[in-house]
Amino acid sequence: MLLLAITCGAAVANIYYAQPLLPIIGQALGVPESTAGLLVTASQVGYAIALAFVVPLGDTLERRRLVSVLLGATAVTLTGAALAPGLSTLLAALALVGLTSAVAQIVVPMAASLADDRSRGSVVGTVMSGLLIGILLARSLAGLVAEFGGWRAVFGLAAVVMVVLAVVVRLVLPPVPAPEPDRSYGSLLRSVLALIRTDPVLRVRMGLGAVGMGCFSILWTAVSFLLAGAPYNYGPAVIGLFGLAGLAGAAAAPVAGKLADRGHSMRTVTLALGTLVVSWAALGFGGVSLIALLVGIVLLDLAQQSLQISHQSAIYSRHPDARSRVTTAFVVSVFFGGAIGSAAAAALYGAGGWVAVCVFGGVVAVVGLAVWLWARRRGIAMPAAV
Incomplete structure (x- = not known):
């Protein structure tokens, strides 16, 4: 489990390295903030495409081999990002990073x-x-490395990590057979759509997952x-350190998992969505108060992680023979949801500043809470197996 947790974290980190680097990448490549924000969107779109067309293979291919091959491919795409000569090349490279990091x-x-x-x-x-x-x-890590080695060094270091993990996974993990090795690829993809069409609980959890991300x-x-910018004027190393404020969310993950095992998933989702709404109220003062900003970051990450665990525990219990496919959906x-959020945030910040971003985030959170309360009232939120 420790190796799987490390592999999971290192792989998904690849699509987030660019976030604290957006100001210096924009300056280096001569593009405005709103355009630099598209780098995050590119990696998330690539990630989502891979979720649709690559992740279902986990139900039909031997998983150790699949994981090690994809880690090696990620190393290649990260090397491309490190060597990208301009914005268009970097956008393409980061889209491929997202694709393989799935x-x-x-x-x-x-x-x-x-x-x-x-x-x-x-x-x-x-x-x-x-x-x-x-x-x-x-x-x-991205902020620290960029402070001393520039933004290209961040992607180069990440490529080395992927190579090491590809080798370790191949050598340490035993073979992990797929549940349906004889199923065709076309049938596999069609069955994802069938799961979405026939399971209203999955659809609700998908919508709420998009809200959280x-x-x-x-x-x-x-x-x-x-x-x-003003009033903070921090460099990339200090900006990167703000990610540590969200580590409280990591502590919430095992707790949310245990609550799901004990049948308290519904209450966890309600509380987490309420916390998500409150986090944006705190973040609204973050433009003038560092304490409010830190409180808002901690609350939002706590809420998001609790939601993610609750949703995935629910859908995995409903479809034990199709876990890669419900993961895809x-x-x-x-x-x-994340790609739309990052693109909207970059555009809103350029047009209306931090307050406009927080108002938008608060509206999204309130919509999520309203959808969940409606689903509970209609009886389509329960995670019981089908």
Whole structure:
């Protein structure tokens, strides 16, 4: 589980390295903030595309080999990002980084399949803790490396990490057979659509997953611009350290997993969505108060991680033989939400500043809470197996 958590975190970190670097990449390449923000969107779109067309292979291919091959491919794409001569090349390279880094979402259902029913939520929580830690430490590491070696060194170092992990996974993990090795690729993809069409609980969780990741991306795309300008005027190393404020969310992951194992998933989602709304109220004062900004970051990351674990525990319990495919359905929705959120945040910050970003994030969170309360009232939020 420790190796899977590390692999998951290191892989998903690749699509977040650019966030604290947006101001210096924009300056280096001579593009405005709103255009630099598209670098985050490119990696998230690539990630979402891979979720749709690559992650389902986890239900039909031997998983250890699939994971190690994708880690090696990620090393190649990161090298391309490090050597990119201009914005268009960097956009293409980061889209490919996102495409191959979706290996993280093959690791999560693989871990769920290795666990028994009584501990599945806890195991998913542990691996997802690795994922969140990877996301948050990515910003701190990227800022620190860029301070001394420039932004290109960040992607070069990440490429080396992927090579090491590809070798370790291949040597340490035993073979992990797929649940449906004889299923054709076309049938596999069609079955994802069938799952979405026939399961209203999955659809609700997909929508709420998009809301949570949308809020997460809105925050972490815009906050680098806020911290780089007045009144803070921080450099990339200090901006990256703000990712550590969100590590509290990693502590929430195992707790949320255990609550799901004990049948408290519904209450966890309600509380987490309420916390998400409150976080934006605190963040609204972040333009003038560092304490308010830090409180808002901690609350938002706590809420998002709790939501993610609760949603995935619910859909995995409903479809034990199709965990890679429900992961595809769920996380495609999640990361399209994230891509839309990051693009909107960059545009809103350029047009209306930090306050406009926080108002938008608050509206998204309120919509998510309203959808959840409606789903509970209609009886289509329960995670019971089908």
